[in-house]
Amino acid sequence: MKKSWKIVAAMGMATTIMTAPMTINGTKDVQVAQAATKTTAITYMGQIDNPKTAIYDAPAGNKFDTVDTLYSKNSFYVHKKAVVNGVTYYRISRNENPTFGAIGWVKASTINVKKMTEQKNVVKAHPMNGKGNAYSRPDGGERNIWHSLKDYKNRQFYPQRTVKVGTAIWYYGKVGARNVWISANSLSEKVDTAGATTEAMNVSYMGMLHSTANVIYKTAGGAKLQTAGTLYTENNFYVHQKKIVNGVTYYRISRNESASSEAVGWVKSAAIELASLKAHANVTENFKLTGKGNAYSRPAGGERNIWHSLNTYKNTNFRAKETVEVNGELWYYGTVGVRNVWVSAASVTDSITQTGNTATSKTTAVSYVGQTKSAKTPIFRVAGKSSTKFLAGKSYTNETFYIYKKNVVKNTTYYEIRRSQSGDIIGWVKDKSLAKQTLKFTINTKDSFTIDGTGKGYTRPNGKSRNILYTTMKPFAGDTFKPTSTAIIGNDTWYVGQLGTKTGWVKASQVTKTK
Known part of the structure; x- marks a missing residue:
């Protein structure tokens, strides 16, 4: 009788595939094993150095590509290992999720692999030391480099994940505007200031503590006052002073906008996330609330600064009494309900009226994208009103904006620039100060x-x-x-x-x- 069978084991066990029946002693009733494949689920990272390395469609399968320059010096996730007739293959992928598509299989002799294990993550701020690079994957290669960390020296880093690759620790978190992987060797316990001690200097930041264990000191370099606890965690403070003591940088945190007000205390730079705070000449301007976001007791507030959700105030008029910029985002101070609060520019619509625009002004709809021509380009909160002017600076140059409105005031043409199609309005810029390109959605x-x-x-x-x-x-x-x-x-x-x-x-x- 003819017999044909397969013995298939679960992942991690051997899978033996038999050939068609062979004739032995004139009888077709015996099959001979052609290849034995053992497939195992693993969690590795791997790098390939030789661009001539072959990529196969399956373990011991057909070669369909070579690594070439596209895949060499590139770190990959390795989710599967297969052994066929004593030869080991690894399955390489760009995706951490093993269910997503893979690039293919490579021989073990052509790839350097390291075991990757998830570690307990501790959300603690560390200053970056400016050494090494930020990568798109842990244990990244040359082709995974996002940016050098040289320009991020002494900036804080908050790990969102921690993994161990081989013997090295890697952290995942935000650097600049992007989430990346950095090596533990790129972090330090304290800011490198060569052991210096300085006098207190004036600064202007908003600052937030993220860990209840962060220590608050009576003075910079002085005795411990208390830990942040839940009272001071996810709470945004005004930061008016900076001082370096024996090489460690401290910041003075306060609940009040006035620099002369009483402080909560001093914290180490590694314990606080800072955001630049700039005052703007306020515009007496009316807005409508969109109903999105929250009202806060302080600009760019944290969870403990939330006064109320704005969803019940949709289409309510809002009049700005004060305007500040926090890390490039505008915040307005005014009355919502019965309380004076801070709201983000993203929580208000275009102004209902613009005090200062003359009767000769005319607003029309346009469709462009554009860029300010220099850091010295004046931007106006109200078109044609010089008292509302501020300069583009670094915050609003080398950036493309959406332009949907044109306003002519006293024969001078202004365009409104915004960061999103639906809002986040920056202000008005004179035609001569803008580089514009027509925008058409098809x-x-x-x-x-x-x-x-x-x-x-x-x-x-x-x-x-x-x-x-x-x-x-x-x-x-x-x-x-x-x-x-x-x-x-x-x-x-x-x-x-x-x-x-x-x-x-x-x-x-x-x-x-x-x-």
Whole structure:
């Protein structure tokens, strides 16, 4: 009788596949094993150095590609190991989730692998020492580098995850505007100031403590006053002074906006997350609340500064009494209900009236993207009103803005710049101070594309350096891309869609239509 069978074991056990029946002594009733495959689930990171390394479609399968420069010097997630006739293969992937598609299989002799294990994460602030790089993956290679950490020396880093790769510890968290992986060797316990001691100097920040264990001191370098506890955690404070004692930097935190007010105490720089605070000439301007976000007791407030949700105040008039900028975001102080509070510019609509605009002003709808021409470009909270002027500075240069309104005041043309299509209005800029490009949204394509790995990814179409989402698209080369919207800027087509774990814009020349 003819017999044909397979013996298949669960993951981690051997899988033996038999050939078709062979004739022995004239009888077709015996099968001979052709290949024995043992597949195991693992959690490794791996790097390939040789660009000529072969990639296979299966363990001991057909070669379909070589590593080339696209995959060499690149760190991959390794989720599976297979042994076929004594030869070990590893399955490499760009994705940490093992259920997502893989690139293929490579021989163990061609890849350097290290075991990766999840560690207990401790949310504690550490200053970065400015050494090393930030990477898109733990134990990253040259092609996974996002940015050098040189410019981030002494800035704080809060780990969101901690893993061990081989014997090295890696942390995942935010550096600048992006979540990245950095080595433990890139962090220090205290800010490197060469043991200096300085006099107290005036600064202007908002600062937040994230750990209940953070220590608050009576004076900079002095005795412990108390720990932050729940009372001072996720609570935004005014920071008016900075002092370095024996090489350790301290900041003075206060509940009050006035620098002469009584302080809560002093905290080490490693314990506090700082955000720049700048005052603006206030505009007597009326807004309507959108109903989104919260009202806070302090600008850019934390959980303990929330007074009330704004959802019940939708379409309520709001009059700004004071305006400040926190890390580039505008915040307004005014009355909501019966209380004076702070609300984000994202929580208000366009102004109902703009005090100061003359009867000769005329506002029309337009559609552009544009950039301020220099850091000295004046921006006006009210078009044509010089008392509301502030300079673009670093916060509003090298950045692409949406432009949907044009206002002519006393024969001078102004354009309104905003950071999102629905709001986040910055102000008005004179025509001569703007570089503009026409913006037209078209019917979105239903086609799928393949990312070719060239150029950068942006948060806005025709983006500039401050709009960069990904400094390189090389890690996404070969990925499928499905646009959710299509825009024409000048003669160029731009698509927006999912790039890795984020939504971003790419130029049409960076993708190829899938056949």
